[in-house]
Amino acid sequence: EVFEAKMASSGAIAERSSYTPFLMSISSMMASMTTSVPSTASSRSTSGVMARETEHYVNPARPIRVTPFGVDTVRFTPEARSMGLAAGELPHGEHETRGNAAEVVTIGTVKKLRARYGIDVLIRAFARAREELRDEVGPDTQLRIVGEGPDRERLEALAQELGLGKHVSFAGRVPHEEVPQVLAGLDIFAALSVTDDESFGVAMLEASASGLPVVATRVGGVPEVVQDGTTGYLVAPQDVEAAASRLVALARDPQRRREMGNAGRSFAEEHYSWGAAVALMRDIYEELIAT
Numbered sequence: 289e290v291f292e293a294k295m296a297s298s299g300a301i302a303e304r305s306s307y308t309p310f311l312m313s314i315s316s317m318m319a320s321m322t323t324s325v326p327s328t329a330s331s332r333s334t335s336g337v338m339a340r341e342t343e344h345y346v347n348p349a350r351p352i353r354v355t356p357f358g359v360d361t362v363r364f365t366p367e368a369r370s371m372g373l374a375a376g377e378l379p380h381g382e383h384e385t386r387g388n389a390a391e392v393v394t395i396g397t398v399k400k401l402r403a404r405y406g407i408d409v410l411i412r413a414f415a416r417a418r419e420e421l422r423d424e425v426g427p428d429t430q431l432r433i434v435g436e437g438p439d440r441e442r443l444e445a446l447a448q449e450l451g452l453g454k455h456v457s458f459a460g461r462v463p464h465e466e467v468p469q470v471l472a473g474l475d476i477f478a479a480l481s482v483t484d485d486e487s488f489g490v491a492m493l494e495a496s497a498s499g500l501p502v503v504a505t506r507v508g509g510v511p512e513v514v515q516d517g518t519t520g521y522l523v524a525p526q527d528v529e530a531a532a533s534r535l536v537a538l539a540r541d542p543q544r545r546r547e548m549g550n551a552g553r554s555f556a557e558e559h560y561s562w563g564a565a566v567a568l569m570r571d572i573y574e575e576l577i578a579t
Contacts, residue, residue: 358565359493361557363468366499366549393427393539396474398467398491401437406480406505408439408446409528413480415450416532417539427539429455434470436461471498475545476538479504482525489513493560496520496552501545503534513560519552 395414399405414431421429433443433456440458447456462470471477477495479502486508493513495502502520504510516522521537523530538545558564 357488357490357560358562359490359497359556359560361497361561364471364494364497364556365468366553391427393429393475394432394473395429395476395478395535395539396432396434396470397478397480398434398462398470398494399479400435401433401439401443403439404481404483404485406482406525407433407435407443409480409482409526409531410478411443411446411450411452411456412528413478413531413535414456415452416528417535418452418455420532420536421539424540429535429539431456432459432470432473433457434459434462434467467494468498471495471500474500476500476535477502477520478531478535479510480523480525480531481505481507481510484508486510492520493556496549497556497560499549499553501538501548502552503531503538505531515551515555519548519555 395417397407397410399407401407410433411431414429418429421427431452444458447453459470471494474495477492477500479489479492482505484507488509489504489512492502492504492510496513496519502514504514504520504522505525506516506522507525511522514520514522521534523534538548
């Protein structure tokens with residue numbers, strides 16, 4: 289009973305905190321349950337790539353168990369996207385632009401506007417994708433960038449320089465509780481980080497849980513949360529042409545978007561829901577207590 293009560297309390301804290309992983313507070317709580325464990329007890333890491341890095345700093349006799357951050361698959365759902373669109377509940381009073389291939393395909397990201405997150409690469413890839421789609425009878429495209437940071441002015445200037453002024457919008461930072469609503473306005477989620485220190489892709493999993501296909505870079509722990517060719521596509525960092533090609537392929541093919549979105553939803557539910565993540569962590573601590 290104490291465990292369940294503390295778990296519920298931790299969830300409430302996570303709900304109120306922007307991008308606060310539920311399992312961080314769960315981990316602290318569970319640690320208090322195991323005040324004495326053997327020296328061979330396992331260490332914990334939140335992703336495979338972090339586990340490999342952790343191996344350099346811990347006793348090699350201690351196995352490292354991966355206990356990933358979870359995502360709220362109740363709040364982040366395809367159904368939430370559908371309901372939000374039906375009610376016209378797009379953030380900041382924006383008009384509804386998401387739709388079918390004959391209308392507008394909206395590509396978006398939710399990231400801090402810092403160089404490491406490759407927002408400039410995304411803008412350039414979007415420009416290249418628009419060039420390729422321009423002469424076709426098919427979808428128009430727009431790019432929605434949600435987030436704030438020191439590079440905003442430079443990125444806005446880049447969009448203007450590339451002639452994308454009316455096709456790229458900068459929404460600024462939104463509270464985390466509004467992110468499901470933001471995702472409701474997208475057709476494709478993009479995350480083109482350029483450095484290997486992206487140890488885990490929470491934003492990508494939230495997009496997958498919402499039924500969106502993801503175009504991301506093959507850096508850090510991202511390949512653990514984006515299944516290339518199944519829930520989205522992975523490209524090399526800084527590869528504008530490859531990213532543009534994947535955006536074009538998805539913009540042209542609403543059926544592929546649906547299939548990848550559905551696969552992403554199933555993947556997030558099975559492996560990264562809060563329930564799955566907490567069950568995994570509970571198993572590890574029960575094992576420790578019994579040792």
